[in-house]
Amino acid sequence: MSGKLTVQDIQGFKGRRKITMLTAYDYPMAHAIESAGIDMILVGDSVANVVLGLESTKDMTMDQMIYHACAVRRGAPHTFVIGDMPFEAYQKDAARSAGNAARFVHEAGCDAVKLEWFDCALEAAESVIRSGIPVMGHVGLTPQTADKLGGFKVQGKDASAARALIRQALDFEKVGCFAVLLECVPDRVARLVTETLSVPTIGIGAGPSCDGQVLVTHDMLGLFERYKPRFVKAYARMNQDMIKAFEVFKDEVRDGKFPADEHIFKIKEEEFKNIRRAEDDGGA
Ligand SMILES: Nc1nc(=O)c2c([nH]1)NC[C@@H]1CN(c3ccc(C(=O)N[C@@H](CCC(=O)O)C(=O)O)cc3)CN21
Ligand SMILES: CC(C)C(=O)C(=O)O
Ligand SMILES: [Mg+2]
Numbered sequence: 001m002s003g004k005l006t007v008q009d010i011q012g013f014k015g016r017r018k019i020t021m022l023t024a025y026d027y028p029m030a031h032a033i034e035s036a037g038i039d040m041i042l043v044g045d046s047v048a049n050v051v052l053g054l055e056s057t058k059d060m061t062m063d064q065m066i067y068h069a070c071a072v073r074r075g076a077p078h079t080f081v082i083g084d085m086p087f088e089a090y091q092k093d094a095a096r097s098a099g100n101a102a103r104f105v106h107e108a109g110c111d112a113v114k115l116e117w118f119d120c121a122l123e124a125a126e127s128v129i130r131s132g133i134p135v136m137g138h139v140g141l142t143p144q145t146a147d148k149l150g151g152f153k154v155q156g157k158d159a160s161a162a163r164a165l166i167r168q169a170l171d172f173e174k175v176g177c178f179a180v181l182l183e184c185v186p187d188r189v190a191r192l193v194t195e196t197l198s199v200p201t202i203g204i205g206a207g208p209s210c211d212g213q214v215l216v217t218h219d220m221l222g223l224f225e226r227y228k229p230r231f232v233k234a235y236a237r238m239n240q241d242m243i244k245a246f247e248v249f250k251d252e253v254r255d256g257k258f259p260a261d262e263h264i265f266k267i268k269e270e271e272f273k274n275i276r277r278a279e280d281d282g283g284a
Contacts, residue, residue, distance in 0.1 A: 003078070004078050004079065004080060004111070005039060005040070005079075005080045006080075007111075007112070007134050007178045010039065010040070010080065010178070010179065010200060011178060011179070011199060011200060013039075013200065013211065013212070014198075014199070014200045014211045015211075018211065018212055018213065019039050019040070019200055019202060019211055019212025019213075020038045020039045020040070020212060020213060020214075021038065021039060021040040021041070021042055021082075021202055021212060021213070021214035022038050022041060022042070022214065022215060022217045022220070023041070023042045023043070023044040023046060023047075023214070023215075023216050023217045023218075024041045024042075024043065024072045024075070024076070024217060025043060025044070025047040025050075025051050025068045025071070025072065026051075026068065026071045026072065026075070027071045027072070027074050027075035028075060029072075029075070029217055030071070030072040030073075030074070030075030030076035030079070030081075031075035031076060033076060033079070033217070034075065034076035034077075034078060034079045038079070039079075039080065039212070040079065040080045040081070040082060040212075041072060041076055041079050041080070041081045041082070042081075042082045042084055042114065042214060043065065043068050043069040043072050043081065043082065043083050043084055043108075043110070044084045044216065045057040045060045045065065045084045045085075045086050045087075045143075045144070046084075046143075046216050047060065047064075047065075047068055048060045049224070049226075050216060050218035050219070050223070050224040051068075051218070056143075057086070057087070057143045057144055058086075058087045058143075058144055060086040060087070060088075061086060061088060062086060062088060062089050062100055062103060064086075065083060065084065065085075065086050065089075065104070066103055066104065066107050066108050069081070069083050069104060069107075069108035069109075069110055070107065070108045070109075072108075073108055073109040073110070080111045080112070081108075081109070081110050081111055081112075082110060082111065082112045082113060082114050082136055083101075083104030083105075083108060083110040083112070083113045083114070084113070084114050085097070085100060085101065085104075085113050085114060085115045085116075086144075087144045089101075090115055090124040091116075091118050091120075091124075091144060091145075094120040094123045094124040094127070095127070097115070097124035097125075097127055097128050098127045098128050098130070098131040098133075101113045101128040101131065101133045101135075102131065102133065104133075105133055111134065112133065112134035112135065112136060112178065113128060113133060113134075113135055113136070114135070114136040114137075114138055114181065115128070115135060115136075115137065115138065116138040116139075116142035116143070116144050116145065117137065117138060117139045117142050117145075117168050117172075118142070118144070118145050121137070121168075121172070122171055122172070122175050125137060125172060125175050125176075125177060126175045126176070129175060129176040129177070134178045135172075135176070135177050135178065136177060136178065136179045136180065136181055136202070137168075137169065137172030137173075137177040137179075137180045137181065138180070138181040138183065139155075139165055139168045139169050139172065139180060139181070139182060139183075139185075140155040140156060140165060140181075140182050140183040140184050140185040140206065141153065141154070141155050141183040141184035141185075141205070142183070143183075152184070152229070153184070154184045154185065154186065154205070155183075155184055155185055156185050156186060156189045157186060162186075162189045162192075165185065165189065165193070166189075166192060166193055166196060169182070169193045169196070169197060169201075170196065170197065173197050173198065173199050177199065178199055179199050179200045179201070179202055179211075179212075180193070180197060180199060180200075180201050180202070181201070181202045181203075181204070181214065182201050182202070182203045182204070182206040182210060183203075183204045183205060183206065184204070184205040184206070184229075184231070185203070185205070185206040185207075186207070187206065187207025187208070187209065188207075190203055190206035190207045190209055190210055191207065191209035194209050194210055194211060195209075200212055202214050204216075204231060205229060205230065205231030206231075215231075215232065215233070216232075219232040219234070220232065220233060220234060220235045220236070221234075221235065221236045221238045222234045222235075222236050222237040222238050222239050222240070223238045223239055223242075224239075225239055
């Protein structure tokens, strides 16, 4: 196993080779992602949707995110892990952002945090970066404030919206963000941002020109099927595989085929006889 990537390693990939990132929320998923050699893991607040069955990522709390981030770190001890700052960690009060980012690092062993663009995003990012914690900025479709963006819609579709988006990405870079995530942005706008910034861009629904790509793992595995954004590619059909396995288990239990001999523990005949004898002697 090679050593953990640093911020400098990740930035050095820009223009050289593509960067890969996937989300994880628990030990087994983090372990599998690390085994595959993915560059970074995001403990996304999308855990709200794909694991907890909630409607909005806005409902995630700091305590819940830390709980998941700790499990991810145990599963992927050698991978660069990013904690996704939940709404309450920085959008309610930007002054609390550094304290909450420090929880991701000290309680869960994260290497960096991510935060979404909003009115006071630069203030929040700056205070976290000043405290010594690397920050990934997130622009475009920012789910925590999707109500203000007209829902889960592609962002930066007209010239003035695209200019605003490029400005936000540049401002994130200027305050010291080590990378910028672009979500649901037209491919040519994402390409322009990627060419404009000196730090890497990581895209989701932002076309092939970004310096890296991220997907929600449950989407790409076919584990989450309540909705499917256009940018998702299903690399597996795990939900169907699970249902098949559960059905076979059900049938085998009902038919007496499971458990079989190899799943059963035995007791010696002598000892088995002694169970009754002990009872006859008045018990232990
Ligand atoms: N499972 C899952 N996958 C995600 O990628 C994801 C989450 N959850 N939760 C947090 C955010 C929300 N995201 C979403 C959710 C839906 C769309 C979506 O349906 N978009 C439309 C765009 C319509 C348009 O503007 O033309 C689409 O058709 O893809 C996009 C991003 C991305 N993130
Ligand atoms: C969709 C990605 C970028 C994210 O923020 C998450 O998974 O929470
Ligand atoms: Mg998120």
